[in-house]
């Protein structure tokens with residue numbers, strides 16, 4: 186897990202402040218600092234830090250319009266979960282919760298990652314013939 190936190194430096198350099206920024210959100214950035222709620226789980230901290238680091242990577246300095254937030258979520262999910270990682274777990278995991286746990290991301294990040302897949306990639310993960318009665 187520590188290695189995964191260190192890898193975020195590839196995305197952006199920031200001063201991480203372990204404090205909840207606002208009651209309604211567990212993480213935020215002003216373009217220089219990233220605030221993260223210290224009571225989050227390690228997996229949640231990683232996912233929120235990656236999301237905020239992705240904002241910094243794009244030069245964002247605060248909350249963004251919903252369409253841009255959605256794009257940041259999708260890019261963060263692609264950054265945290267490679268297609269090879271998905272292939273490794275798709276064959277045996279029984280549900281998104283199990284997949285997310287195995288991949289070390291939140292279920293929300295996993296669902297964002299699955300939303301980035303095209304039809305061919307979905308077929309590669311879950312070939313139709315394996316589920317035909």
Ligand SMILES: [Zn+2]
Nearest residue numbers: 236240254257
């Ligand atoms: Zn955001």
